[in-house]
Amino acid sequence: MDKIERLINLTACLLETKRPLDFAELSDTVYRGLSRSQNSLKRMFERDKDELREMGIEVETVESEWGDETGYMIPRDRYYMPHIDLEPDEKVALTMVSRLFLGSGTPFSVPAQLALLKLAFERQAAGEEVPHVHWVETPRDSELLGDILDALVRRKLLAFSYRSLGSDEAVAREVEPYGLFNKSGAWYFVGQCHLRDEVRCFKLERITSDVEVNPKNPKTPDFEVPAGFDIHDEIDWERPAGGKADVKAKVVFKPRLSFAAATGPARLLAEKRRADGRLEATYEVADPEQFVEWALGFGTDAVITSPAALKEMAKDRLRGILEGLGGS
Amino acid sequence: MSGKVSERLNRLLVMVPYLARADGADVKVLCREFGLTEPELMQDLDTLRMCGVPDYTPADLMDYWIEGGRVHVMMADYFARPLNMTRPEVLSLFVAGSALLRSGVFAENGALDSALSKIERMLSEETKEELEKVISHIEVEMRAYEGNMREIIDEGLEKGMNLELDYWTFSRDEMTSREVEPLSLVCSQGYWYLLGWCHLSDDYRLFRLDRIARVRLTDNPCQERVRESFDVPRVVGEYKPGRKAHQVRLTFEGKQGRRIVEQWPAAQVTEKGDGTISVELRTRNLAWLATYLLRFGGQVKIEGPKELRKMVAKNADELLEAYS
Incomplete structure (x- = not known):
């Protein structure tokens, strides 16, 4: 008998029974025909119970009145998906959410779809005619991401080899994973690195081995996440911190691209249409570098007209690229 | 999606209730919804045939039959309703939900918030505590979905009405006007795109939201044919540069x-x-x-x-x- 069949039978049996069943009864039914000693059967039953509990199926242990007998059953009120009273717009929202990662190969894709099927069983999810929102980034290695998520959820140590940007060799690391994030399509995780003895950020693509989730004491966490940990501090590592929006800048757009004025990485303060049809937009800029790069992305269709410092920055970039082209 | 024992078990405990309904379940729909091939589905069904309750006589085992493309199962009253949501399932809904809330696809304190808190209310205290710790440490960053065109695009998607777009094609540096059947919002590398069937190119196209200069809702309903037959990952996959690159x-x-x-x-x-x-x-x-x-x-x-x-x-x- 396959393990999956045994687990289904155990679930069915403990769910259907009207009174707690003791182990003798189970070994005569679910575990019948397995040529094992009674002790070994009992251990198998304990492992099966743990596995069901992992999945969220609670096997309740009931002591008899005199305490000499132990019975088991699965309480139905906790096993079955309860009825959740959802409004029509809530159904639409949950359906959209559950489909966000559909087919993207992240560890969220399959569970979210199963959650929807559980909700949909009592028509608690909306039908097909729901607006679609999709996340289409497929991680290069779904299994790796799955293992990291597992370690994060159970707070277990991760061991892997990692080649940091700018170094030639991969180094073995041991990390307590605190958080996981995706930025511009790439996955990262953050955690306490035992090698460097500080909180570090790791990009999944730079992991050169499998990751090993600490197999010891699977039911006990290896660490606790420090109370002050905030994933958002880690996500913004790229940008200089605390940039104050104190630079006012003007950009002139050619008429056909004037719609782009509202898409900038700075707050749009004012727009003015010039007599020649061009649009002059005024911004409050916190990150001058990022702003100049954005404006250069429109080529000759957008030109920064003030302040002089930003114009110089733009011209520097243009001269730089021309030098590189001339010099080779 | 065949996978580990626990994954198969969870899947079967959701699937059997669907099969045990009076009118059974359609084979093709099952494969699509559960992400299975037909042979994988058959393997799952054959597993069920070996399972049941004591005394495991043929009358106690779950048996299935297929008739007119629909699967039926008898003798599974105890599995008449699906298993409660597992932790990974709740976690996935919350991770996706908070990404969509932060990026502004859903409004704060709106339908999504209230739906998620209804799910939260059914969790045990212990599970809730565990999940809260993890959820706040996972973030999927998406650029804000905003702008004054958003309402029109949403309306087109919701009502299934064609949109007329003025779109700036970055790669060719040209502005064109076209009619598009809106299919889906797509987030890729942090940017938002509208996926649609484009009448100008007679093909699926992705339109980056911040490159749409103007949008107008037309009176033309989307054609069912196009709406039904699209598949986002496949369509997006076609955008890989070809040999001529x-x-x-x-x-x-x-x-x-x-x-x-x-x-x-x-x-x-x-x-x-x-x-x-x-x-x-x-x-x-x-x-x-x-x-x-x-x-x-x-x-x-x-x-x-x-x-x-x-x-x-x-x-x-x-x-x-x-x-x-």
Whole structure:
């Protein structure tokens, strides 16, 4: 008998029974025909119970009145998906959410779809005619991401080899994973690195081995996440911190691209249409570098007209690229 | 999605209730909803045939039959309703939900918030506590979905009405007007796109939201044919550059190179010992790249093709002219 069949039978049996069943009864039914000693059967039953509990199926242990007998059953009120009273717009929202990662190969894709099927069983999810929102980034290695998520959820140590940007060799690391994030399509995780003895950020693509989730004491966490940990501090590592929006800048757009004025990485303060049809937009800029790069992305269709410092920055970039082209 | 024992078990405990309904369940729909091939579905069904309750006589086992393309199961009253949501399932709903809330696809304190808190209320205290810790430490960053065109796009998607777009094609540097059957909002590399069937190109197209200059709701309903037959990952997959693409080689210095690596997951990246990063990528169109590269100034060296070097030089010259 396959393990999956045994687990289904155990679930069915403990769910259907009207009174707690003791182990003798189970070994005569679910575990019948397995040529094992009674002790070994009992251990198998304990492992099966743990596995069901992992999945969220609670096997309740009931002591008899005199305490000499132990019975088991699965309480139905906790096993079955309860009825959740959802409004029509809530159904639409949950359906959209559950489909966000559909087919993207992240560890969220399959569970979210199963959650929807559980909700949909009592028509608690909306039908097909729901607006679609999709996340289409497929991680290069779904299994790796799955293992990291597992370690994060159970707070277990991760061991892997990692080649940091700018170094030639991969180094073995041991990390307590605190958080996981995706930025511009790439996955990262953050955690306490035992090698460097500080909180570090790791990009999944730079992991050169499998990751090993600490197999010891699977039911006990290896660490606790420090109370002050905030994933958002880690996500913004790229940008200089605390940039104050104190630079006012003007950009002139050619008429056909004037719609782009509202898409900038700075707050749009004012727009003015010039007599020649061009649009002059005024911004409050916190990150001058990022702003100049954005404006250069429109080529000759957008030109920064003030302040002089930003114009110089733009011209520097243009001269730089021309030098590189001339010099080779 | 065949996988580990616990995954199969969870799947079967959701699937059996669907099969045990009076009218059974459609084979094709089952495969689609559960992400299975037909042989994988048959394997699951054969497993069920071996399962049941004591005394495990044929009358106690779950048996299935297929009639008119629908699967039916008898003798499974105890599995008449699905298993409660597992932790990974709740976690996934909350991770996706908070990404969509933060990016503004859903409004704060709206339908999504209240739906998620109804799910939260059914969890045990212990599970709730565990999940809260984890959820706040996972973030999927998406650019804000906003702008004044948003309402019109949403209306088109919800009502299934065609949209008329003025769209700036970055790669060809041209503005065109077209009628589009809106199919889905797509988030890729942090940007929002509208996926639609484009009547101008008679094909699926992705439109980046911040490059749509103008949008108008038309009176033309989407054609069912197009709506039904699309599949996002497949459609997006078609946007990989083909064989005709140009092979581009660039060398970046230091910090800029690092950012490029983050932005172009599809590029081939080699880190050299001297701190420079060599990037190789394929693109069908050089025009967009010739403008895009300007921002990197002296930190990029264009190794090839020659055509691209010429285009960048021309762009930089013209723009310097405009700045002086």
